[in-house]
Amino acid sequence: DAGVIQSPRHEVTEMGQEVTLRCKPISGHDYLFWYRQTMMRGLELLIYFNNNVPIDDSGMPEDRFSAKMPNASFSTLKIQPSEPRDSAVYFCASSRRRFGTVNSGANVLTFGAGSRLTVL
Amino acid sequence: DAKTTQPNSMESNEEEPVHLPCNHSTISGTDYIHWYRQLPSQGPEYVIHGLTSNVNNRMASLAIAEDRKSSTLILHRATLRDAAVYYCILRDNNAGNMLTFGGGTRLMVKP
Numbered sequence: 001d002a003g004v005i006q007s008p009r010h011e012v013t014e015m016g017q018e019v020t021l022r023c024k025p026i027s028g029h030d031y032l033f034w035y036r037q038t039m040m041r042g043l044e045l046l047i048y049f050n051n052n053v054p055i056d057d058s059g060m061p062e063d064r065f066s067a068k069m070p071n072a073s074f075s076t077l078k079i080q081p082s083e084p085r086d087s088a089v090y091f092c093a094s095s096r097r098r099f100g101t102v103n104s105g106a107n108v109l110t111f112g113a114g115s116r117l118t119v120l
Numbered sequence: 121d122a123k124t125t126q127p128n129s130m131e132s133n134e135e136e137p138v139h140l141p142c143n144h145s146t147i148s149g150t151d152y153i154h155w156y157r158q159l160p161s162q163g164p165e166y167v168i169h170g171l172t173s174n175v176n177n178r179m180a181s182l183a184i185a186e187d188r189k190s191s192t193l194i195l196h197r198a199t200l201r202d203a204a205v206y207y208c209i210l211r212d213n214n215a216g217n218m219l220t221f222g223g224g225t226r227l228m229v230k231p
Contacts, residue, residue, distance in 0.1 A: 004163075031217045043164070043207075043221035056218065091163050095217045107152065107211065109219060111163030 004112035006092050012118045018080040021115045024073055025094030033093040033109065034067055034077050043091070049075065050097075082119045089114045124208045129226040132198045140193040140225055142208030147188050150213040155182065155193050157204040158224070164207065167193065203229045 005024040013019055025032050033048040047057040052069045060067070064083070069075040079086055093111040125143040132138040144153070155167040168175055168182045170191070175182040181194040195202055207224040211217070 033218065035221075042223055045218055045220060048218055093163070097217075107154075107169065107217060108166045109156075109164075109217065111165065114163050 004092055004094050004110050006090075006112035006115050008115055009113065010116045010118075012120065013082055014120050015083055016081045017119075018078065019082045019086075019117060019119075021077040021090050021092075021117070023075045023077070023092030023112060025075070025092070026110055027073065029094035029096050029110075030072070031095045031097070031109075032069060032075050033095075034075070035091040035093065035111075036088045037091060037114075038088045046077070079117075082117075084119045087117055087119050089116045091115075124210060124222055126206075126208050126222065126225045128223065129228065131228045131230060132195075134200060134229055134231050135197050138195040138198045138202070138227065138229075140195075140206050140208075140227065141190065142192070143190045144208070144210055145189045147210055148212070151210040152213060153182065153184060153188075153191050154209045154211050154219060155180070156207045156209065156219075156221075157202075158207070159201075159204045164221070167206070169211075198227075198229045200229050200231060203227055 007022045030051050034046040035043050036046055037043045046059045047067045048055055049069045065079055067077045091111050091114045093109040095109045152169055152171050154169040156164040157167050158164045168177055168180050170182045170184055183192045205224040205226050207221050209219050
């Protein structure tokens, strides 16, 4: 398996522009997570989906951020308009449903390599 | 959410064992203990997880205190490639698959 695939790996944009980050989860995984990492705040959960449905978006900073999962193999995180404080590394992760024994691996999150966003 | 406390940083010598501690005094009965690590410029990766009993896998061992209020991740022989930030996380089995990351421990490995 190719793992969780994110694009772009790097994005540099100007303040006010729209940014779209993309994620392809591992096939068969029914949970998808978007995290943001900055030096100041560490790794923060923004939103997560189960079976393509958003379950918890309480971590989304404000209305400028939106996330969609139109099907089981694709998700987007959009920022419109972008601001310099949005500069961060954005990670996507996926996992299978949580049922199973402790050692079954069913509860493991697999992360992508991240998308580094710089807003000037 | 139950919180974890880890030292900010630790140092180890190459090829020596490393014991990374984690305190979670408010752990509940449904919380699993997860460990992830993040190598430089990469996303976090799963290391190991457990509930009550000690666990071993090819990457590490997890020793869980009898009262479950603390745990220790054990790397049996540290290599330079083990230099990373190690996160100890409690996952509530009743709250879905989400993980809340803390600050972690930055492990430095000296040759």
